[in-house]
Amino acid sequence: MRRVRQSAWVLLALVVIGSLGAGLWAPADYATQFREAPNSPPSHQHWLGTDELGRDRFSRVLYGTRVSLLMAPAAALLSTLLATLAGGIAGYLGGWWERIAMAATDLFLSMPWLFLLLVVRAMLPLNVSPITSIAVTFLLLGLLGWAASARVLCAGTRGLRDSDFVLQARASGLRGFRLLALHVMPNLKPVLLAQFWISIPVFIISEANLGILGLGVAEPLPSWGSLLRELEGFTSFGFEAWKLVPLLLLVLVVSSFQIILSRDEVYA
Amino acid sequence: MRKLVRHLAAMAAIVVAGGLLSATLVRLAPGFGTDERQLDSRLNSESVEALRQARARDRNIPSFYLHYLLRALRGDLGESRTLNRPVRQLLAERLPVTARLVGAGLLAGWLCAVLLAVGATLTRKPACDLLATLVGALFLSVPAAVLALLFVFASAPACLAIALVVFPKVFSYTRNLLAKSYSLPHLMTAYAKGSGPLRILVWHVLPVAGTQLLAVAGISVSIALGAAIPVEALCGIAGIGQLAWQAALGRDLPLLVNLTVLVTVVTLAANWGSEFAGRDLRTREA
Numbered sequence: 001m002r003r004v005r006q007s008a009w010v011l012l013a014l015v016v017i018g019s020l021g022a023g024l025w026a027p028a029d030y031a032t033q034f035r036e037a038p039n040s041p042p043s044h045q046h047w048l049g050t051d052e053l054g055r056d057r058f059s060r061v062l063y064g065t066r067v068s069l070l071m072a073p074a075a076a077l078l079s080t081l082l083a084t085l086a087g088g089i090a091g092y093l094g095g096w097w098e099r100i101a102m103a104a105t106d107l108f109l110s111m112p113w114l115f116l117l118l119v120v121r122a123m124l125p126l127n128v129s130p131i132t133s134i135a136v137t138f139l140l141l142g143l144l145g146w147a148a149s150a151r152v153l154c155a156g157t158r159g160l161r162d163s164d165f166v167l168q169a170r171a172s173g174l175r176g177f178r179l180l181a182l183h184v185m186p187n188l189k190p191v192l193l194a195q196f197w198i199s200i201p202v203f204i205i206s207e208a209n210l211g212i213l214g215l216g217v218a219e220p221l222p223s224w225g226s227l228l229r230e231l232e233g234f235t236s237f238g239f240e241a242w243k244l245v246p247l248l249l250l251v252l253v254v255s256s257f258q259i260i261l262s263r264d265e266v267y268a
Numbered sequence: 269m270r271k272l273v274r275h276l277a278a279m280a281a282i283v284v285a286g287g288l289l290s291a292t293l294v295r296l297a298p299g300f301g302t303d304e305r306q307l308d309s310r311l312n313s314e315s316v317e318a319l320r321q322a323r324a325r326d327r328n329i330p331s332f333y334l335h336y337l338l339r340a341l342r343g344d345l346g347e348s349r350t351l352n353r354p355v356r357q358l359l360a361e362r363l364p365v366t367a368r369l370v371g372a373g374l375l376a377g378w379l380c381a382v383l384l385a386v387g388a389t390l391t392r393k394p395a396c397d398l399l400a401t402l403v404g405a406l407f408l409s410v411p412a413a414v415l416a417l418l419f420v421f422a423s424a425p426a427c428l429a430i431a432l433v434v435f436p437k438v439f440s441y442t443r444n445l446l447a448k449s450y451s452l453p454h455l456m457t458a459y460a461k462g463s464g465p466l467r468i469l470v471w472h473v474l475p476v477a478g479t480q481l482l483a484v485a486g487i488s489v490s491i492a493l494g495a496a497i498p499v500e501a502l503c504g505i506a507g508i509g510q511l512a513w514q515a516a517l518g519r520d521l522p523l524l525v526n527l528t529v530l531v532t533v534v535t536l537a538a539n540w541g542s543e544f545a546g547r548d549l550r551t552r553e554a
Contacts, residue, residue, distance in 0.1 A: 112494030122516035123293045212413035231417045254409035
């Protein structure tokens with residue numbers, strides 16, 4: 001199992017490096033159209049062929065991977081911060097604060113994640129620039145994805161608040177923010193890190209779902225979601241196998257996250 | 269009894285708040301309140317004004333929501349703007365379709381997950397453990413919408429796409445739970461006394477793991493309902509998921525509020541049903 005985990009790390013590192021250097025080794029820009037060669041099969045010039053608009057698929061996969069792999073951690077960071085604010089403070093203060101925060105958490109958790117995401121995304125403008133659509137999509141993931149983490153963090157903070165060493169710190173005269181910063185937050189670090197890492201694959205998958213439904217990142221900017229929309233016109237595994245490359249990459253990356261995270265389940 | 273009443277009250281409060289939240293979101297959405305019929309040159313100014321008035325009533329969210337709740341208590345759920353049909357009729361038509369789809373998906377997903385988890389736990393071989401982890405990770409990594417597209421391509425039943433979304437989550441949880449249950453000291457004693465694996469599973473493991481598995485049952489309903497949206501939208505199945513998709517894109521306020529309330533009620537009922545069943549099981553064991 002350790003070797004599989006190490007392989008997952010190596011694969012993730014390779015994909016991240018590959019996507020970050022998209023500008024260096026992509027044969028064309030993601031929006032460049034080779035109008036004389038739409039829907040062309042793989043060739044020396046276009047390693048993964050072109051899409052229906054004649055855009056180089058390999059370049060789009062590289063740039064799309066960069067978008068998904070940079071923005072999903074940013075959204076995960078935002079959701080973890082919100083969860084820390086809502087769950088951590090509620091758990092630390094207890095009483096009515098905790099009840100109100102947990103009622104809000106219940107409200108968010110009572111609706112299926114994709115339904116909530118779909119409803120809220122559809123409420124926002126759909127005809128925006130590609131850059132704005134990236135910001136809107138991932139901001140939304142971060143803003144709506146905090147509830148489950150908040151519950152875990154609330155329970156963790158409550159446990160720490162009632163622990164012996166915090167009681168001793170209180171008895172020594174430590175109060176309020178200093179107690180939180182010096183004793184509670186450092187001990188919450190493993191939980192926070194686990195929640196952050198767990199959120200990344202969830203957000204990658206959610207963006208892909210939204211993208212396929214046409215509510216993700218706007219064209220011509222690619223993301224895994226928008227690249228997977230091509231599968232709508234998929235007709236054959238034999239003749240169009242290269243169209244499956246974005247899916248394969250998504251599965252490999254998210255599986256790698258799952259394998260790496262299986263060790264952190266204790267904190268999840 | 270008092271606890272049950274308190275639970276029901278909390279459930280009602282969450283449902284009302286969920287409906288209000290979705291109504292507010294729709295109201296704040298850009299383009300809300302516009303009606304393309306207002307551009308129809310065949311309509312005279314009175315008709316256009318009447319349309320504008322009808323939309324204006326929805327602009328005040330508290331008033332709209334209060335009227336909606338009062339009407340809903342009488343069984344009137346309003347009319348869909350995009351489909352021009354009573355919401356009650358739409359829900360009555362589509363709810364059984366989604367219930368069948370989600371029900372079949374849940375059944376297939378749970379069956380596969382529990383059988384594979386029991387198999388993987390009983391064999392206790394590192395290779396099986398690795399294989400189980402890889403299978404779980406693989407299916408967790410495929411978006412529901414991609415599964416739906418692949419199932420359309422393969423002309424396979426859509427309920428299996430939902431089963432594949434539910435399967436990895438139930439499988440990984442069940443496997444961990446069973447592994448933990450098998451390491452309990454009283455099981456070692458049972459093994460030492462010569463009890464067979466099936467007897468141990470039925471008499472010692474399942475009663476311990478059962479209550480916690482019930483909690484996952486509630487969550488899996490929510491997962492399956494979420495997966496039903498892309499599956500129905502992409503497979504062309506006229507169910508609640510597809511209706512939610514159309515309502516969201518058409519910013520159909522009455523339909524969206526009703527769907528939010530319905531989905532929230534189903535999710536909460538599933539979660540609390542499983543919680544009560546688990547509590548009942550624990551009480552009987554005690």
